[in-house]
Amino acid sequence: MGRRTTPTFDEVIHAPHRLRICALLAQVESMEFGVVRDELGVADSVLSKQLKVLVEAGYASTTKAAGETGRARTWLSLTREGRRAFAGHVAALRELADAAEGLPPG
DSSP, X not given: OOOOOOOOOOHHHHSHHHHHHHHHHTTSSOEEHHHHHHHHTOOHHHHHHHHHHHHHTTSEEEEEEEOTTSOEEEEEEEOHHHXXXXXXXXXXXXXXXXXXXXXXXX
């Protein structure tokens, strides 16, 4: 039997850009910096700033590797801790949404 994800609201992940970064990276083993930047529609500096917060929290990691042209490319990935934190945050958001559906209008 699999472990149940504990719903845990995470302030680090909850910021809009960081939430979207985690959602993208949760789907793959790693993703190239430029792909994440383009998916988010932000400047390099914006992605770098948000990524720094995730890395400092232990939720993401970066790896440099030479590309086909010899130019270094940066690959982003969620750490095991980052994947756990993201899953917990999504579970907490689902609980909030489910609770809100039961509220009377107005």
